Amino acid sequence: MPRTSPARDRLLATAAQIFYREGIHAVGVDRLVTEAGVTRATFYKHFPSKxxxxxxxxxxxxxxxxxxxxxxxxxxxxxxxxxxxxxxxxxxxxxxxxxxxxxxxxxxxxxxxxxxxxxxxxxxxxxxxxxxxxxxxxxxxxxxxxxxxxxxxxxxxxxxxxxxxxxxxxxxxxxxxxxxxxxxxxx
Amino acid sequence: MPRTSPARDRLLATAAQIFYREGIHAVGVDRLVTEAGVTRATFYKHFPSKxxxxxxxxxxxxxxxxxxxxxxxxxxxxxxxxxxxxxxxxxxxxxxxxxxxxxxxxxxxxxxxxxxxxxxxxxxxxxxxxxxxxxxxxxxxxxxxxxxxxxxxxxxxxxxxxxxxxxxxxxxxxxxxxxxxxxxxxx
DNA sequence: ACACGATCAGAATGATCGTTCTACCTTCAG
DNA sequence: CTGAAGGTAGAACGATCATTCTGATCGTGT
Structure with missing residues (x-):
């Protein structure tokens, strides 16, 4: 679990855009991972929870x-x-x-x-x-x-x-x- | 479906408190109806949707x-x-x-x-x-x-x-x- | 006495929630 | 050569989501 990585950066940048534009509780993990081109497993490797x-x-x-x-x-x-x-x-x-x-x-x-x-x-x-x-x-x-x-x-x-x-x-x-x-x- | 009724008033007043204190997407219909002492059926009689x-x-x-x-x-x-x-x-x-x-x-x-x-x-x-x-x-x-x-x-x-x-x-x-x-x- | 409208009780729908899991592939250091 | 690390792919978990349904109960006006 490195502090930074291409997948992590992509996920965070995508999440930032979506969270700001659409709210937080309103967007699910499915949406985030598909939009960022990342697997659910990778998500939870880098962030313990949403x-x-x-x-x-x-x-x-x-x-x-x-x-x-x-x-x-x-x-x-x-x-x-x-x-x-x-x-x-x-x-x-x-x-x-x-x-x-x-x-x-x-x-x-x-x-x-x-x-x-x-x-x-x-x-x-x-x-x-x-x-x-x-x-x-x-x-x-x-x-x-x-x-x-x-x-x-x-x-x-x-x-x-x-x-x-x-x-x-x-x-x-x-x-x-x-x-x-x-x-x-x-x- | 009267414009006003005890059940409807109770539901709306309860929802107002909970929505304000805890947010909107974060609270579900279950929570609202139990807290207001109202049935799901009654909810959807008075409000077509959440x-x-x-x-x-x-x-x-x-x-x-x-x-x-x-x-x-x-x-x-x-x-x-x-x-x-x-x-x-x-x-x-x-x-x-x-x-x-x-x-x-x-x-x-x-x-x-x-x-x-x-x-x-x-x-x-x-x-x-x-x-x-x-x-x-x-x-x-x-x-x-x-x-x-x-x-x-x-x-x-x-x-x-x-x-x-x-x-x-x-x-x-x-x-x-x-x-x-x-x-x-x-x- | 009767019917109607409002409410209650609770099960059931399919979808989506956050989270965990197994399995396979690649890259690179020891 | 080997094995750990970072990633992909996709199924599966139980919980909760909003919504719909069937059926019984109560009160009120006619």
Whole structure:
């Protein structure tokens, strides 16, 4: 059971797409293995249960967002511009990539138990995201960086959900203007 | 098949609680009927399928919120105070009643097809809510009432989701201060 | 008294769920 | 040469899924 392998990678990547687009409890193991071109035996060689695959999916999404954020931070030389870069990045991501809502919120909706590994992974992601935004707000030198960071977390949630349910055309501009005003940036 | 009956009411009320607390695809018909003290035959007498019960659940939640809002509006004599009453009402609801997130967002997470009756019901609710908030913003005489109304929709989403995933202690004050500033009210 | 409509009781449908199993094939290191 | 490791193929497990069925029981209005 190697940590990585072509079959495992293919399975996880396929599962990530299907879970995000169609939900988690709604798709069965049969669907996942046939779509990924993998055998059931191979599935259970790499993941002890379906829940472990779900947790791996959430952690994959978390890793992708951390990478995206690191890339964005690297391209903002002036720390006072960092918040603006983050806001633009979220807007872009919401419009073109995450059009089916927030993968973490959607996953949490299907797992009521806060102690479930999936929920633990969601909480880890949110803790990182809040800490990162508070750090960016501090670097930008705004008043009450903790409050601004928290509010930006809420606003990203709202942007992802609103874009899914009301369409990006109405949700994204609203997110953008509210977030920029909060960050002390001119619109 | 009467529009209402003790058995039907009991079934719908029970289903609403269980769907909200545990999700929709995760709970089966067996669970619903035993918990409600109703027979499978009675279930299918009143609802052609489980999906119809889910739609009824979403519509029930919508009706409850419209009633809550109407009550709140009635107790605000001065229209300039209406937005503040709404914000307080949302904060109270999020803290004490809707502690498992937004029923509409959670339901939408489990139904990817935008044409599905459940999604149609969700959209109807959100359209009503936005129109109502824009109306309240107009009555309060704020600048750009459409923008303020939209933003308040986003903020309620964020408050419900944030309260579920991060806890009300951190999400509610953040919602409150952001919303009040947006509505042009002193904090 | 009677019939009807609502509900109860419980078995049965076929499909799909997550999981386990046996059996065979390939690759590569000892 | 051998044998472990990673994979494929496909059957099989019991459990649960949503849905349908037969048949009896109760209450109410006529």
């Amino acid at each position: 829940d472990d695959l779900v947790r791996a999916y959430v952690e994959l999404e978390d890793a992708a967002l951390r990478r995206l954020f690191a890339d964005g931070a690297a391209q903002a030389d002036d720390p006072s511009e960092l918040l603006g870069v983050v806001i633009d990045g979220v807007a872009l991501d919401v419009e073109h990539h995450h059009t089916r809502g927030c993968p973490f919120i959607n996953a949490a909706a299907e797992f009521p138990d806060p102690e479930h590994p999936v929920r633990v992974a969601v909480r880890a992601h949110r803790d990182w995201f809040e800490a990162t935004l508070v750090g960016a707000a501090e670097a930008a030198g705004v008043d009450d960086p903790a409050g601004v960071g928290r509010s930006l977390v809420l606003l990203r949630d709202a942007a992802l959900v609103g874009s899914y349910l009301d369409g990006p055309a109405v949700a994204v501009p609203s997110f953008r203007s509210t977030a920029r005003r909060l960050a002390g940036l001119g619109s | 999906d119809d019960l889910v739609r009824a659940y979403v519509e029930l939640e919508d009706a409850a919120l419209r009633r809550l809002f109407a009550d709140g509006a009635a107790q605000a004599d001065d229209p300039s105070e209406l937005l503040g009453v709404v914000i307080d009402g949302v904060a109270l609801d999020v803290e004490h009643h809707h502690t498992r997130g937004c029923p509409f967002i959670n339901a939408a997470a489990e139904f990817p097809d935008p044409e599905h009756p459940v999604r149609v019901a969700v959209r109807a609710h959100r359209d009503w809510f936005e129109a109502t908030l824009v109306g309240a913003a107009e009555a309060a005489g704020v600048d750009d009432p459409a923008g303020v109304g939209r933003s308040l929709v986003l903020l309620r989403d964020a408050a419900l989701v944030g309260s579920y995933l991060d806890g009300p202690a951190v999400a509610v004050p953040s919602f409150r201060s952001t919303a009040r500033r947006l509505a042009g009210l002193g904090s």
